Amino acid sequence: MKKAPLPRFQVQPLNSTFGQDIFVKYAKISGELPGPIASDVIATMKKNCYDSTFTYPLVIASGSGCVVKDVDGNSFLDFTSNIGACPLGYSHPDVIGVIAEMSRNGAHKIAGQDFYCKEHADLAEQFVSVLPDGFKAFFINSGAEAVENAIKIAYRKGFAEGQPVLPGVSCTGAFHGRTLGALSFTYSKPVQKAGFPELAVLRIKFCTSDGDQEIDAIEKALAGNKVAFVLTEIVQGEGGYNIASQRFVQNLRDATKKHGVPLILDEVQSGMGRTGKWWAFEHYGVLPDIMSAAKALQVGATAYKSEYDPDQHGVLSSTWGGGSRIDLAVGATVIEVIKRDRLLANVLVMGERLKKGLADLAAGKKGIIDVRGLGLMIGIEFDTKENRDAVLMQAFRRGLLLLPAGQKAMRVIPPLVITAEEVDEGLELMATAAAASL
Ligand SMILES: Cc1ncc(COP(=O)(O)O)c(C=O)c1O
Structure with missing residues (x-):
């Protein structure tokens, strides 16, 4: 049976499309999102399952550290930890x-x-x-x-x-x-x-x-x-x-x-x-x-x-x-x-780094009205749901996973094992996503 085509987002290399010359080590998106395999999976889901709380067309295949790979080989820096359910990230050797x-x-x-x-x-x-x-x-x-x-x-x-x-x-x-x-x-x-x-x-x-x-x-x-x-x-x-x-x-x-x-x-x-x-x-x-x-x-x-x-x-x-x-x-x-691994201490240090980076970003941006959080449980409040959703999708297109919370907030909850380098890359991606949407 012929499957209905899904809407696609055109994704191009970061530094050419978005006018930001940023170095990206973890997030790697090539081609359109969703890619062809992801599109098939989502079409099968839409045909057979209740359409639940899916936010964007990500079909998870595997992961390593704070990076999630989709079925088409795209890599996303994960600032969701699957709503906190993957506290050690992915492929943690002990797990x-x-x-x-x-x-x-x-x-x-x-x-x-x-x-x-x-x-x-x-x-x-x-x-x-x-x-x-x-x-x-x-x-x-x-x-x-x-x-x-x-x-x-x-x-x-x-x-x-x-x-x-x-x-x-x-x-x-x-x-x-x-x-x-x-x-x-x-x-x-x-x-x-x-x-x-x-x-x-x-x-x-x-x-x-x-x-x-x-x-x-x-x-x-x-x-x-x-x-x-x-x-x-x-x-x-x-x-x-x-x-x-x-x-x-x-x-x-x-x-x-x-x-x-x-x-x-x-x-x-x-x-x-x-x-x-x-x-x-x-x-x-x-x-x-x-x-x-x-x-x-x-x-x-x-x-x-x-x-x-x-x-x-x-x-x-x-x-x-x-x-x-x-x-x-x-x-x-x-x-x-x-x-x-004394991860509680890592959460406090990385949480402060991330919160400060987001607060700096918010200070120069119309549209973001508050950044708040404890440790690595950080929320960003937007002025409107539309602005929140726009930044969320722009971040996704650049390979940064975030999730909404409440009416117009966004949650930032990376794995507890996150490093300073990963925090900084997430902040860069967030900045380009905000620049493109607000
Ligand atoms: C505070 C709180 N309580 C309860 C639940 C329900 O948990 P579950 O989705 O595993 O049933 C959630 C899920 O997000 C939650 O955040």
């Missing part, structure tokens, strides 16, 4: 070693909450070593399920036969996943929620400034209502890379303690070193009662103070949770490598 070893094991995926395996225990040991003291873990498949189980653990704690179901508190701009329970507390985009049923939610404003008039809203909410839990991110991901103010987070912690309500911190995107600490809440000097992790960990995880342990066998389980043995082994390796 490749683990996968090679696991590939000889014929039972690589098991019913991991029904049968034990060593990789489950190894990841648990590594994971618990970077959690607050006394926390326990439950492994599951995804970030949304990690949040679902955090919510379930909170509900279970306050459970009494015949009692009405209490609402959970969540923030404006929040993203906690797309499964129905987690989706109730998500608020970042109407398209994600329209038409779906919800658990009861009490919504408060996510405050990014200590001076916000609603900074004390949590105390009023908890004084006036019985609630099951308070759930928030510390740095909002999908909502636009918004960083909570210190006082906002402290108020959440104080009010939840005072009213005996569990505080759930969702670290699915911000956790495991992305902000230069294992968890973003460490920047605020607070601890959660329950938390969620995923992405960098390779599997989903709910972690909780031991007093929240559901005291009954079988309250939480799933077929594949704790049973994808390659992912569990890679997750443990990620934590080991972050520790061994």
Whole structure:
């Protein structure tokens, strides 16, 4: 059957097309995007699959370091880390070693909450070593399920036969996943929620400034209502890379303690070193009662103070949770490598270099209104969605991968192993993309 042609972007050599004489070592684009093989793959996808959240016509084939190669042989400098899920970049020797070893094991995926395996225990040991003291873990498949189980653990704690179901508190701009329970507390985009049923939610404003008039809203909410839990991110991901103010987070912690309500911190995107600490809440000097992790960990995880342990066998389980043995082994390796190679320090140094470079770029550019971030979790706010999207596509055409966040922000989240040379090349590409679009 004849396939419908896809729209193509004409891409030419950097220094001739865009009038910028820049040296590019990592990003190499030749010909049109998408290339012929990518076009075929995308056409097959469009024919057979739901058209989900694809941003640009990239068909990933392989990767090495911070560079992703597409199926037509183009190389892209990756400032997305697959939304933080590839914290060590690509072809990391320790990860490749683990996968090679696991590939000889014929039972690589098991019913991991029904049968034990060593990789489950190894990841648990590594994971618990970077959690607050006394926390326990439950492994599951995804970030949304990690949040679902955090919510379930909170509900279970306050459970009494015949009692009405209490609402959970969540923030404006929040993203906690797309499964129905987690989706109730998500608020970042109407398209994600329209038409779906919800658990009861009490919504408060996510405050990014200590001076916000609603900074004390949590105390009023908890004084006036019985609630099951308070759930928030510390740095909002999908909502636009918004960083909570210190006082906002402290108020959440104080009010939840005072009213005996569990505080759930969702670290699915911000956790495991992305902000230069294992968890973003460490920047605020607070601890959660329950938390969620995923992405960098390779599997989903709910972690909780031991007093929240559901005291009954079988309250939480799933077929594949704790049973994808390659992912569990890679997750443990990620934590080991972050520790061994002192990657948290690299994140802080490279994060500052990148943020400063982007702030310098923004200073001379109409269209960029803010650059903010913690470590290598950096957001760029544009004046309009159109300008954001234009820069994103221009960057893609030049071989720099970036992703949108929220209504008009862009997220910059390279692998934790990024070098100064790669940061600088990304900044050069970003500058030429901005020059071409703003
Ligand atoms: C903070 C946060 N929570 C939950 C999720 C859902 O994770 P998943 O897509 O793995 O279900 C995400 C995904 O982006 C996230 O950023």
